[in-house]
Amino acid sequence: xxxxxxxxxxxxxxxxxxxxxxxxxxxxxxxxxxxxxxxxxxxxxxxxxxxxxxxxxxxxxxxxxxxxxxxxxxxxxxxxxxxxxxxxxxxxxxxxxxxxxxxxxxxxxxxxxxxxxxxxxxxxxxxxxxxxxxxxxxxxxxxxxxxxxxxxxxxxxxxxxxxxxxxxxxxxxxxxxxxxxxxxxxxxxx
Numbered sequence: 340x341x342x343x344x345x346x347x348x349x350x351x352x353x354x355x356x357x358x359x360x361x362x363x364x365x366x367x368x369x370x371x372x373x374x375x376x377x378x379x380x381x382x383x384x385x386x387x388x389x390x391x392x393x394x395x396x397x398x399x400x401x402x403x404x405x406x407x408x409x410x411x412x413x414x415x416x417x418x419x420x421x422x423x424x425x426x427x428x429x430x431x432x433x434x435x436x437x438x439x440x441x442x443x444x445x446x447x448x449x450x451x452x453x454x455x456x457x458x459x460x461x462x463x464x465x466x467x468x469x470x471x472x473x474x475x476x477x478x479x480x481x482x483x484x485x486x487x488x489x490x491x492x493x494x495x496x497x498x499x500x501x502x503x504x505x506x507x508x509x510x511x512x513x514x515x516x517x518x519x520x521x522x523x524x525x526x527x528x529x
Contacts, residue, residue, distance in 0.1 A: 360503035367491040374484040399457035413443035427513035
């Protein structure tokens with residue numbers, strides 16, 4: 340009895356901390372998923388704005404078919420992807436598709452500079468403002484996701500979290516990588 344009682348207490352304490360550790364890791368994993376859902380929500384907001392923006396520009400700049408088609412294709416590429424957060428390659432492919440869409444939208448907005456009537460159109464101005472606000476929301480959602488993933492990954496890779504991750508099967512999540520073009524300074528020519 341003198342050996343069984345202390346052994347039972349030690350086992351109970353280990354189980355208590357083990358369950359607490361695994362539960363903590365699961366909660367952090369859910370926080371990562373929620374933050375990712377918010378990123379996707381903001382990307383969806385941008386996707387929803389694009390058809391209206393394209394149709395507004397099309398009315399003024401119908402001969403800019405190549406630019407309009409690039410936006411439509413980039414939107415299609417970005418919407419057809421699903422992402423498993425445990426697969427860093429899928430996350431990177433998703434981010435590349437979103438970057439392609441951002442580039443196509445930038446070219447579309449640059450083309451609009453050639454059309455004074457379009458730049459004065461209230462619908463276009465409103466859509467442009469909404470798009471700018473959405474891009475800001477995307478940046479904030481990505482920042483929040485990165486912060487949540489950082490905390491989760493630290494827990495998964497340090498002691499005792501590494502034990503809980505092994506027990507639960509949860510692994511480190513990928514973070515956003517900047518596009519290779521973002522590593523070099525832009526060229527400004529006057």
